[in-house]
Amino acid sequence: MSTGWLISYIILWTIVVALCIIVIGLLERLGMLLHRDYERMSTQMNEIIKLSAEEEQKVLVPPVSEDGPVLGSAIPEVLLNAHANYGIKALTGRSGGSVTLVVFMAPLCESCQRIIDPLNHLIDEHIFDGQVLVILRADEIACQAFLSVFPLHIPVICDQDHTISMGLNIHRNPFGLLYNSQGKLIRKGSILDYEAILALLGDTSVSPAVQSSIYSLSEPRAARS
Amino acid sequence: MKYLEILLCFTLGVVFVASSVPKLCHPRGFILVVLESRVLYPPIARLYGWMLPPLELFIALLLLSGTMVPIAASIAALFIISFIVAVSINIARGRDLDCHCFGTKIRRRTGCALILQDCLLLGIAVAIVLVVPIQPMLESWSIFRVIGFWNKDSFMPFLVSLGLTGGIALLLRSWKSRDSWSMKTRYLGQSGTDVKHS
Numbered sequence: 001m002s003t004g005w006l007i008s009y010i011i012l013w014t015i016v017v018a019l020c021i022i023v024i025g026l027l028e029r030l031g032m033l034l035h036r037d038y039e040r041m042s043t044q045m046n047e048i049i050k051l052s053a054e055e056e057q058k059v060l061v062p063p064v065s066e067d068g069p070v071l072g073s074a075i076p077e078v079l080l081n082a083h084a085n086y087g088i089k090a091l092t093g094r095s096g097g098s099v100t101l102v103v104f105m106a107p108l109c110e111s112c113q114r115i116i117d118p119l120n121h122l123i124d125e126h127i128f129d130g131q132v133l134v135i136l137r138a139d140e141i142a143c144q145a146f147l148s149v150f151p152l153h154i155p156v157i158c159d160q161d162h163t164i165s166m167g168l169n170i171h172r173n174p175f176g177l178l179y180n181s182q183g184k185l186i187r188k189g190s191i192l193d194y195e196a197i198l199a200l201l202g203d204t205s206v207s208p209a210v211q212s213s214i215y216s217l218s219e220p221r222a223a224r225s
Numbered sequence: 226m227k228y229l230e231i232l233l234c235f236t237l238g239v240v241f242v243a244s245s246v247p248k249l250c251h252p253r254g255f256i257l258v259v260l261e262s263r264v265l266y267p268p269i270a271r272l273y274g275w276m277l278p279p280l281e282l283f284i285a286l287l288l289l290s291g292t293m294v295p296i297a298a299s300i301a302a303l304f305i306i307s308f309i310v311a312v313s314i315n316i317a318r319g320r321d322l323d324c325h326c327f328g329t330k331i332r333r334r335t336g337c338a339l340i341l342q343d344c345l346l347l348g349i350a351v352a353i354v355l356v357v358p359i360q361p362m363l364e365s366w367s368i369f370r371v372i373g374f375w376n377k378d379s380f381m382p383f384l385v386s387l388g389l390t391g392g393i394a395l396l397l398r399s400w401k402s403r404d405s406w407s408m409k410t411r412y413l414g415q416s417g418t419d420v421k422h423s
């Protein structure tokens with residue numbers, strides 16, 4: 001057996017051994033978990049209901065224009081109170097407030113992960129003077145995992161049971177709401193990339209195609225079409 | 226038997242390439258997926274999420290090039306077992322997650338169908354280990370032997386696969402990092418001032 005053979009064997013078998021250890025650890029955890037969760041799982045299995053075609057139709061996501069609160073509506077109390085609960089500066093609608101961009105996202109949505117760097121860029125480079133707030137639709141553990149992999153330079157609120165997003169009728173990610181300094185919703189829309197974020201913020205230098213996907217208070221959808 | 230061996234190696238190799246490329250394009254996303262599966266402790270999950278995509282590609286290249294096939298298939302089998310265990314744990318917990326088996330773009334729910342699919346892949350990997358003899362280093366059907374580059378005991382194909390893995394991983398990462406937003410900032414805005422919102 002040549003030296004090359006020997007080295008490659010050592011490398012590959014080291015990987016095999018390491019993976020074996022991981023697999024054994026996983027199997028151990030699976031055993032403990034199955035033992036513990038057996039009763040709960042069996043009840044859940046009995047409760048599984050198959051949706052009929054009609055019911056499936058009902059849960060379809062509505063079009064973008066119908067997502068989010070009505071334009072002109074006031075910033076919800078839950079966001080106004082965010083500064084008290086999460087150590088965030090006073091939001092718009094209060095004295096001394098500024099324009100506020102609220103971004104809704106979910107940890108495992110790839111489009112959301114792709115706008116993290118653009119959002120940080122907006123703040124770091126002072127491209128946007130107002131405040132940005134991220135509402136992450138996940139529990140505490142998922143939020144922590146997300147922020148450890150995708151560090152955000154802006155305040156984040158964990159929407160544990162989706163009460164904030166569901167309360168505001170938001171079904172898609174990532175979705176942005178732009179409130180003016182009086183706390184009124186002036187723009188809303190899906191923000192899938194940096195260009196869309198700029199369009200939502202009111203930049204005129206972006207392409208008309210992107211502008212047309214944003215529903216603005218000053219330019220209602222009907223008037224534009 | 227030789228054709229069966231080629232078929233099995235190519236099937237497993239292609240699945241592993243298809244699985245590794247999207248993960249290599251978006252490595253942070255995959256680390257988050259591993260963390261979010263909540264099976265391993267975070268530091269180990271991070272390491273696993275970081276190591277898995279290039280290793281998957283490396284194993285795929287070894288299988289496709291017919292280099293050290295039994296060992297590559299053993300490692301593939303261990304990977305597949307780890308996927309099966311992770312999916313089973315989350316099903317047992319009653320969590321409704323996407324599997325992200327082929328990156329984060331293709332959405333597929335974890336469930337019994339996924340476990341069956343993984344079991345099938347595990348069967349293929351085990352069959353390769355049982356069918357293919359551990360010697361020589363390069364199979365008779367290996368592309369490297371067919372075109373006459375190296376003989377059956379050459380170490381070079383292993384190094385070539387390793388180099389290719391590193392190269393492809395770096396290429397995919399740098400290609401993806403040139404995504405739309407960085408291009409936009411380049412042409413819109415040195416335009417911090419253009420887009421300033423007051």
